[in-house]
Amino acid sequence: MSKGQRIKTVIDGIFLIVAAVLLVKYKRHAYEIILMVLSFSFACLGLGKILYYMSMARHMVNGKIVLYRGIILFNxxxxxxxxxxxxxxxxxxxxxxxxxxxxxxxxxxTRETRAYGGTTWRLKFISGLINIVIALFCILFSRAENTAVYIYSLGLVYSGIVRITAAFRRTTFMFIR
Incomplete structure (x- = not known):
């Protein structure tokens, strides 16, 4: 990761943490904002995958999987x-x-990474466990009034921290001669 990419990743992480704090502070409008962000991000990601399929992935082996993912994300x-x-x-x-x-x-x-002998699987495993715990919190505290706001904000803070951590992690370079 270059220095510019590291700076952008840190700024993205800080932006996510600030957005989470603002959502918790302004709970009244947070529900609509969460829905708008979810729908916009899924629709844009789906359209991006569909456009990628039309421009390049249709010529690739198993390129239709990209199209199917794009359609599902757009839906x-x-x-x-x-x-x-x-x-x-x-x-x-x-x-x-x-x-x-x-x-x-x-x-x-992470199971696949461990099977191939990778060494950087622990952080992804912990990330997966935290996502599953957040899902359990969604189900357990479904009767509370502002649970959606708190869970979504918690997910944003966690994502911001992971991005900032990833920006400062050393990356290995592979040179092919």
Missing amino acids: FGVLSSSLSYVPKIYILLYLACIHAFSGLVEILR
Whole structure:
């Protein structure tokens, strides 16, 4: 990672932590902001994958998987934007599913990394466990009024800390001759 990328990663992490603090401070409008951010980010990520498929991935082996991921992510974005009139418990279940899925993916990635003899699997494993714990908190505290705001803010703070930590971690370079 270059110095510019490290600075950008640290700024992104600080921005996430500040956004989490602002969400907790302004709880009244946080629910709508969370839905807007979720729907916008999923829709943009899905459109990006679809555009990547149209420009390059369709010529690759198993390139259709990129298209399927793009369609699914775009559908999640549309679904998120339509949840503003749904009771908050469904949003908590939605957040729980997102965190549980990403935690499961991280844990499975660490198993694969360990199988290939990788040494940097511990932080990803802990990240996966924390995502699963956040999903459990979503389910356990689903009756509390502002649980969605606190859980989402906790996830933002954690993501910001992980980004800042990743920016200061030494990277190894591989030279091929």
